[in-house]
Amino acid sequence: MADVIIPYQWEIFISLEIFSWLSLILFLVIRYAFRRQALGMLFLFIFIAGTMLEGVLAFVVYKKTGEIETFQIIITIFILYACTFGISDFKKLDRFMKQKIGKWKGVELLTEKDRRIMRRENDPRFIARKYRLGWYVHTxxxxxxxxFFWVYFGDHSRSLVEVLSDWSWMEEMDGVPENGPYQKEVIYPISVIWGIVFAADTINAWYYTIFPEKDKKNPSA
Incomplete structure (x- = not known):
């Protein structure tokens, strides 16, 4: 079985991810538009099962190759997102679907709690605080x-201070740079891409603190 999975690991992962999110959207549509609670819960279960299968897939590939590669790390990041920030994003999507489906069907699906949360999410101070808290967690x-990368994959022939003060290795990203901080090639693209995302997140988080937006119009009205 593993021999069949390995050549198509990325295709299987992407298919599972797409299928899971489609199932999540169908869960909300069926729950609010058609009021079929049991059928909706089936699609929610499919979403959870798809996320779990991604973890199983990463484990199967690891058992077959015996190495932690980009594939396992990417899946781990997706699963961590689903278990942390993904929950908050799901609640936001839930309120959005309630609002849109409610308008479409001419019924009120938003609760007073939903409206209170939506009003709060348009408060510039709350927005700035939310981005800062997210940045603290991200940091x-x-x-x-x-x-962890440094402890298990680091080039310990140099001190950490030397590594942090020498960024010349970024000019030669083919293979393992001679003066790079890690001994494993797969870590470099992950570290660099994540570093760029972290820098963007830092700018975004503190921009809203230094330059807060004006109050937005209440979308739930």
């Missing part, structure tokens, strides 16, 4: 994971 995860 913690970024530091912890990169500490």
């Amino acid at each position: 913690f995860v970024f530091v912890v994971v990169h500490s």
Whole structure:
């Protein structure tokens, strides 16, 4: 079985991810548009099962290759997202679907709690605070994971201070750079891409604190 999975691991992962999110959207549509609770819960179960299967897929590939590669790390990031920030995003999508389906069917699906949350999410102070808290969590995860990379894959022939003060390795990203911080090639693209995302997240988070937006029009009205 593993021999069949390995050549198509990325295709299987992408298919599972697409199928899972389609199932999640169908869960909300069926729940609110057609009021079929049991059928809706089936699609929610499919979404959860798809996420779990991604973890199983990563484990199967690891058992076959015996190495932690980009594939396992990417899946781990997706699963961590689903279990953390994904929950908040799901609740936001849930309120959005309630609002749109409610208008379409001419019924009120939003609760008073939903409206209160939607009003709060348009408060510039709340927006700035939310982005800062997200950045704090992102910073913690970024530091912890990169500490793990350094401990298990780092080039310990140099001190950490030397590594942090020498960024010339970014000019030669083919293979393992001679003066790079890691001994494993797969870590470099992950670290660099994540570093770019982290920098963008930092700018975004603190932009809303320094330059807060004006109050938005209440979308739930």
